[in-house]
Every structure is written in C-alpha cells, then in structure tokens.
Amino acid sequence: MTKYIKQNVLLIGIFIISILLAACGNQPSSSSDTTNEKSTNRVLTDAIGHAVTIPKNPQHVIAPYLEDHLVALGIKPVAQWSVKGGTSIQGYLQDSLKDIPTIEFDLPYEAVTSFNPDLIVIGSPEIAEGEKYEQYSKIAPTYVMGAEDNNWRNKLLTMGEIFGQTDTAKKVLADYDQFAKEAKEDIHNKVGSPSATVIWNIKNTIYMVSDTASSGVVLYEDLGLQTPTLVKEVSASAAGDWSQVSLEKFIQIDADYLFVINSDHTGSTELLSDPLLANIPAIKNGHVYEFDQNSSWLYSGAIANRQIIQNVVDSIAK
DSSP states (O other), rough: OHHHHHHHHHHHHHHHHHHHHHHHHHHHHHHHHHHHHHHHHHEOOTTSOOEEEOOOOOEEOOOOOOHHHHHHTTTTOOOEEEBBBTTBBOGGHHHTTTTSSSEEEOOOHHHHHTTOOOOEEOOOOGGTTTHHHHHHHHHHHEOOOOGOOOSSHHHHHHHHHHTTTHHHHHHHHHHHHHHHHHHHHHHHHHOOOOOOOEEEEEEEEEEEEEETSHHHHHHIIISSOOHHHHHHHHHTTSSSSSEEEOOHHHHHHOOSSHHHEEEETTTTTTTTOOOOTTTHHHHHHEEEEEEETTTEEEEEEEHHHHEEEEHHHHOOOO
C-alpha cells in the first residue's frame, strides 16, 4: 500500500512539473509575438530630421501632389490634392481617384483632421514650415520629403521605402524605362531625331518648359528628341519648371514639333495664327499638337510620363 501511494505521489509530481514546464514554454512565444507586432512599425528619418514611426499597412493616407506615386504603388489616398476649392485637380489620375474627396494644396489643419489620417506624407519642407509640422504630427505620423526627392524617380523610390514597397517601386521604374526605350526606338525608326518643345498657353501668354523638368525631361532625356536652341537658353536661367517667353522671343524657336498645353477650352487658335509665328518649322509644317490641362503634361511621375510618351508617339509616330 505504501509503495502504491509513493508511486501515485511521484506521478502527480511529474504531472505538476509538466504543467509548469508547458506554461513556461508558452511564455517565450507570447514575448516573440509582442516583438513581431512591434517590428511591423518601422522608424524612418525624414528630410528634416524627424524620426517617423510608419504604421504597418496605413489605410488613411494623405500625400498631396504625390498621388501619381501612390497610384503607381497601388495605394489609394483618403484625400487628393486640389486648388481653388477642389475645382482644379490632377485630371489625368481620375480613373483611379475619381471617388476620392479633395483637400486644398496647403493642407489646412482642420481639413487634415477631418480625414482622420493614419499617415501624412508631405512633398516639401515648405509645406510644413513653422508650427505646421507639429500640428500635423499630432494628427498622425508625418514624413516630410526634401530637395533630394525633387526628381520624380527619387520621389517614387522614397514613397516605396515609406510604404515598404521598395521592390515594387523599382519594378515600376524598370517597366517605365522599358516603355520609354521602345517608344524612343519607334519614334526614331519613323521620324528620325526631330526637335520639339512644349509650351503652356495661359490666355495667349507663352510659358516654356525647362529641359530638366516635367515634360521636358520626357522629351529630351527619355525620348531623345533634340532640344531647340531657345529651350536651352531659357532653361539656363529658369527659376522654375516653366518660364514665361515673349512672343517676339518665341519666334526664334527652331522646333520641328510643338506640343501646346492650353489653360482653357478656347485652345490656341488665336495664339498660333499670329503672323509672327508663321515661319516656326512646327507651325509651318502643321506639326502642332494641343492638349488641355486635364492631361498629364503639367505633371511628373511614372503614370504622367507614360501618358505623355503615348501622346508623343500617337502624334508624331503614327
């Protein structure tokens, strides 16, 4: 009997120890789960030195004037950039953003708050000057881009890093470069290496794009079209992407093709029919192609630039 009791006590003891060991064994797993949960939030340092905690898979993103990159990465913002109370938006992106409400370009604090964002990405330090950054960062983690991100390619790669989609961003760039290469070859095979320029017609006032900005980069770098002498001259002293050029100056343009972006529905008939412009090669030979402000010609990004390239190919390499 005593032997039987001793055996039972031993078995009960082993059973209790097993339970305790199992409980202890589960503890590291719980700790590991907590560590994994924390690791989903990444910390990135933005252009103005803030350590920004990026949430995993943010659902309510505000990134004004960066929507081209968001769409390219398959991300829909909770609000989209606009001016003039939402009457002017990035029309070329509306297939993807048509149901997205607008927010004014200068990001009013109350408007930002109303969208309850879980991540804010600002395209330049100027927008976050003064107390603005502190206000935005109280609403949601706020990442500010710097001057080094001005190139659209750098912007896309930075957005890829922010959203944990670096590989996707690189693939978008690779696909774009292949698309541009094929278009460049198509143009060269059909029309050689002509010169071209882009102007923005605002109420018959001419603004010329710089050769290192916006659609100028697409024409001269990506597609390899020749840069007219006047474009080089104006670009050398340009203070921004677009520079005003007088009619008297513009008559010097030696462009074989002219792409015109019109600020309103009236087009450029009045401007282009001015006798002073009659001897410009593009006008003389009927190589003028007009687009409105809803097109992508005033913007930059993988999506905008693809549309510009397609417009050029459809215009001069049919």
